[in-house]
Ligand SMILES: [Zn+2]
């Protein structure tokens with residue numbers, strides 16, 4: 001049994017629930033991915049291995065994983081709750097591409113220290129924080145640049161074709 005399984009089973013026992021093959025599989029699938037999954041995403045992955053598992057079971061099990069400290073919720077501002085590994089996964093922050101939805105995880109000790117300093121200046125005690133930076137990832141930026149180049153190269157032709165005789 002892995003450490004995560006042990007944590008999960010202890011939590012399940014404490015909650016007065018039973019250990020089931022379905023719950024075990026959901027945990028296994030969750031641990032296998034390093035993505036930020038919504039419960040629908042996880043449901044789709046679980047479905048591939050056991051079509052008998054319902055969406056509600058996946059949703060409830062994700063809640064159990066969160067309560068057990070194995071998963072944590074992350075929100076990227078699109079109204080969907082996503083989950084990532086929490087157990088032995090140290091704190092990090094996220095950059096989110098608003099074009100393709102890709103997320104980049106990063107950690108900066110300098111930034112963390114700076115946040116503490118700012119909080120102290122306001123006599124504020126931080127208990128938790130999330131930092132999200134929204135923008136365009138490298139892929140989307142280069143796609144965008146390519147599109148710009150192509151459209152500016154095509155521009156004179158388009159102008160001529162759409163407005164003959166006006167120039
Ligand atoms: Zn942080």
Ligand SMILES: [Zn+2]
Pocket residue numbers: 097098099100101102136137138139140
């Ligand atoms: Zn992108």
Ligand SMILES: [Zn+2]
Pocket residue numbers: 036074084092093094105
């Ligand atoms: Zn993350």
